[in-house]
Amino acid sequence: MSTLFDRLFDSGHHAVTIDGEFLSGTATVAGGEAVVIGTHNKAAINCGLALKLADAILAAVREDRTLLRPPRTIVFLVDTQGQELSRHEELLGLNGYFAHVARCCDLARSHGHRLVTVIHGEAVSGGFLAFGLMADRVCALPDAQVRVMDLRAMSKVTKIPYDKLVVLAEESPVFAPGAENYWRMGAIHELWSIEDDWGICLASAVTRAGSEDERALLGLERGGRMLAAPIAALVAAA
Amino acid sequence: MEQFVMNFTVTNRLATTPSPRVCGVVSSGNLEVLVESGEPEDTCRIDVHTPAEGFRDIWSAVLRDFVERQPVGGVRITINDAGATPAVVSLRLDQAIDFFRSEKP
Amino acid sequence: MNVKPINYFEASARTRIACLVDPESFTEFCPPELRHISPHLVRLNAPVAFDDGVMVGRARLAGHPVLIASQEGKFNGGAVGEVHGAKLRGLLDKALIERPVAVLLLVDSGGVRLHEANAGLIAISELMRAILRTQSAGIPVFALIGGSCGAFGGMGIVSRLCTEVIISEQGRIGLSGPEVIETVKGVDEFDSRDRALVWRITGGKVRRALGDATRLVGDDIGAFRAATAELLDKHAGRPLNSSDLDDLTAAHSNLSIRAQRYDTARDGRIIFQEAGFTELESVALLPVDDFNRQLEGSP
Numbered sequence: 183m184s185t186l187f188d189r190l191f192d193s194g195h196h197a198v199t200i201d202g203e204f205l206s207g208t209a210t211v212a213g214g215e216a217v218v219i220g221t222h223n224k225a226a227i228n229c230g231l232a233l234k235l236a237d238a239i240l241a242a243v244r245e246d247r248t249l250l251r252p253p254r255t256i257v258f259l260v261d262t263q264g265q266e267l268s269r270h271e272e273l274l275g276l277n278g279y280f281a282h283v284a285r286c287c288d289l290a291r292s293h294g295h296r297l298v299t300v301i302h303g304e305a306v307s308g309g310f311l312a313f314g315l316m317a318d319r320v321c322a323l324p325d326a327q328v329r330v331m332d333l334r335a336m337s338k339v340t341k342i343p344y345d346k347l348v349v350l351a352e353e354s355p356v357f358a359p360g361a362e363n364y365w366r367m368g369a370i371h372e373l374w375s376i377e378d379d380w381g382i383c384l385a386s387a388v389t390r391a392g393s394e395d396e397r398a399l400l401g402l403e404r405g406g407r408m409l410a411a412p413i414a415a416l417v418a419a420a
Numbered sequence: 421m422e423q424f425v426m427n428f429t430v431t432n433r434l435a436t437t438p439s440p441r442v443c444g445v446v447s448s449g450n451l452e453v454l455v456e457s458g459e460p461e462d463t464c465r466i467d468v469h470t471p472a473e474g475f476r477d478i479w480s481a482v483l484r485d486f487v488e489r490q491p492v493g494g495v496r497i498t499i500n501d502a503g504a505t506p507a508v509v510s511l512r513l514d515q516a517i518d519f520f521r522s523e524k525p
Numbered sequence: 526m527n528v529k530p531i532n533y534f535e536a537s538a539r540t541r542i543a544c545l546v547d548p549e550s551f552t553e554f555c556p557p558e559l560r561h562i563s564p565h566l567v568r569l570n571a572p573v574a575f576d577d578g579v580m581v582g583r584a585r586l587a588g589h590p591v592l593i594a595s596q597e598g599k600f601n602g603g604a605v606g607e608v609h610g611a612k613l614r615g616l617l618d619k620a621l622i623e624r625p626v627a628v629l630l631l632v633d634s635g636g637v638r639l640h641e642a643n644a645g646l647i648a649i650s651e652l653m654r655a656i657l658r659t660q661s662a663g664i665p666v667f668a669l670i671g672g673s674c675g676a677f678g679g680m681g682i683v684s685r686l687c688t689e690v691i692i693s694e695q696g697r698i699g700l701s702g703p704e705v706i707e708t709v710k711g712v713d714e715f716d717s718r719d720r721a722l723v724w725r726i727t728g729g730k731v732r733r734a735l736g737d738a739t740r741l742v743g744d745d746i747g748a749f750r751a752a753t754a755e756l757l758d759k760h761a762g763r764p765l766n767s768s769d770l771d772d773l774t775a776a777h778s779n780l781s782i783r784a785q786r787y788d789t790a791r792d793g794r795i796i797f798q799e800a801g802f803t804e805l806e807s808v809a810l811l812p813v814d815d816f817n818r819q820l821e822g823s824p
Contacts, residue, residue, distance in 0.1 A: 229784045230784060233777070233780060233781055233784065236773075236777055237777065240770065240773060240774060240777060243770055244770060244774075265700050265701060267701050267705065267706045267709050267710050267714075268710065268714065268715075269706060269714055269715040269791050270789070270790060270791050271700075272699050272700065272701060272703075272706070272715075272726050273726050273731075273787065273790055273791060273792070273793060273796070274783060274784055274787060274790075275685070275699075275732070275735060275783075276699075276700045276701075277676075277681035277682045277684070277685050277698065277699060277700040278685040278737055278780070279780060279784075280682045280685075280700065281653075281682050281683075281685035281686045282685075282773075282776060282777065282780055284653050284657070284682065285657065285686065285773060285776075286773055286777075288654070288657040288661075289768065289769075289770065289773055292661065292767075293770075307637070307646065307678075308678065308679065308700055308701075310646070311646065311649060311650055311653070311679055311682060312682065315646075315647075315650040316650070316653070316654070329643075330637055330639070330642035330643065330645070330646050331639060331642060336639050336642065339639055340569070340639050340640055342569055342571075342640075350568060350569065354565070354568065355643060356565050356607070356641045356642075356643055356644050357565070357639065357640060357643055357644075358643075363643055364643060364647070367643055367644060367647055368647070369643075369646075369647040369650070395651060395654045395655070395658075397647060397650075397651060398614075398651060401647070407607060407644060407647070409561075409564070409607050409608055409611060410607050410611040410614075410644070410648060410651070412611075413555065413561060413607075413608055413611035413612060413615060414611040414612070414614045414615035414618060415615065416554075416555055416561075416615065417554045417555055417581055417611070417612050417614075417616055417618070417619060418615045418616075418618040418619045418622065420554035420582075420619070421567075421570045421571075421572075440556065440557070440558035442539070442557040442558075442575060442576075445537050445538075445574075445597055445599045445600055446572050446573070446574040446599075446600045447599035447600055450599070452574055452575065454575055456558055469572070469573070471570070471571075471572055498560075498575075500572060500573055500574055501572070502572040
């Protein structure tokens with residue numbers, strides 16, 4: 183993690199603690215203090231981890247409000263294999279814990295915090311929905327792996343031959359894994375390369391983070407998601 | 421998937437031009453039938469989208485039987501099939517045309 | 526008037542809307558004859574539906590103006606693709622313009638449609654944000670859950686973002702379906718064919734007992750209508766207060782308490798027990814009215 187922190191934060195300055203798969207603390211971004219909340223080691227997100235994420239977001243909102251200071255940027259460092267698959271977690275209502283994290287993100291946004299996600303490992307399915315995707319701006323590091331399901335599993339479920347899926351994945355970003363596909367569809371705003379100065383990238387992402395959800399338009403602009411924006415607009419105008 | 425259009429010349433025309441109606445659901449062994457006005461009054465046009473390839477003769481027989489049974493002049497029908505049997509297709513077509521003519525929600 | 530019950534579980538998405546709302550009050554947006562089908566299903570040679578498995582529109586329920594969406598669980602498991610998701614999102618956007626008393630989501634979905642998985646996942650994320658925005662604008666969003674696919678995956682998260690959740694006994698809410706858990710973790714973790722167990726984990730009664738659902742009703746569209754009408758009366762003329770820091774802090778504390786109280790639980794029996802039910806073996810058989818009376822009567 184320290185290599186990532188060194189590259190991401192100003193002069194590598196940070197006070198992020200690692201507690202199992204959960205990361206939290208503060209760091210210097212663009213000369214100011216930012217809140218850092220994240221996961222690593224391909225965390226499977228369960229109710230306990232969801233509570234930690236939500237708690238850290240609420241704490242940031244509370245602190246800035248109590249100290250009457252401008253809301254700090256919140257940086258989400260995302261590495262999740264998805265939700266934990268377990269009967270116990272389902273009994274607790276893991277979906278409700280994820281909804282709670284989403285609500286906390288939205289509260290922070292409405293309090294003026296900018297939310298920037300950096301995918302530094304995997305971003306998969308339900309885990310990504312609850313956590314990274316709720317940010318204002320989503321950035322992916324070069325080795326980021328973003329998906330719902332890999333093609334072999336998808337082939338099994340949909341009964342479409344694997345070879346055919348591989349061929350079709352070449353021409354459409356709509357189902358195959360890959361950060362590039364999510365970029366084309368507007369859900370990942372920026373793909374950072376290995377040569378980039380990630381500190382500068384992050385600082386610029388913060389300034390460009392807008393609080394409106396314009397991902398469908400971005401997907402249209404980038405040619406990866408041609409129907410989402412027009413169909414939604416059609417319904418809204420009906 | 422196989423797609424084809426069949427045009428039938430028919431004598432029984434539908435006197436009214438109701439709003440479009442859809443009947444049935446695209447689920448395994450079932451089909452969805454969309455019925456619309458707007459064809460020439462002696463014509464019934466039927467578009468079929470089916471995953472089962474090579475059954476065009478059977479479709480033709482089922483659809484011919486239907487257009488001879490029902491007042492479908494001036495009607496356009498579009499079918500999204502998901503592997504329904506001929507009996508289910510006939511039943512759903514009859515329901516769809518009755519529903520279309522009834523003009524009730 | 527003696528109205529014959531119409532089974533909600535078996536009904537199609539269209540029938541549910543027709544029987545739920547005031548007669549002849551439903552106007553569909555992007556109706557099937559416009560043929561907004563999924564181009565992605567076409568490319569994969571999979572069957573398509575003219576409404577892409579969801580209908581959206583405007584209606585009245587007990588006189589209250591509502592916007593309403595209904596997912597067709599029998600088409601691809603009600604799963605969300607690009608068009609399907611965009612229709613839902615568009616409906617929420619429309620709510621900001623029309624300001625209905627509520628937006629009703631008749632959820633019947635396994636989550637993301639794998640044929641267009643990326644588009645589906647993003648669409649659900651957009652739907653989540655749209656729901657939160659609608660609620661911030663003071664408009665409540667209801668989830669009605671009682672179909673064969675329940676509310677799973679991303680739609681399970683969406684349902685828990687809703688202001689009111691009306692569920693039938695047969696309705697289910699969760700994140701990962703029992704089949705998925707069994708496939709990945711083995712039958713000892715979750716036996717998806719043990720229907721009684723599945724319902725004790727995800728079913729309407731256990732979700733109501735935990736408070737994840739706000740109303741439990743019988744498997745009858747009339748019962749869904751009555752509960753929805755009552756909640757619309759409650760919300761009408763009273764714009765929703767948007768959640769503030771205190772609300773979310775309180776919600777957080779409740780979820781923490783739940784996670785601690787049931788930290789090793791793997792069966793809904795313990796939840797019924799904590800909710801004050803004494804005859805645990807018979808909870809599944811308890812008529813809905815009796816269940817509600819016992820639950821709401823309990824401390």
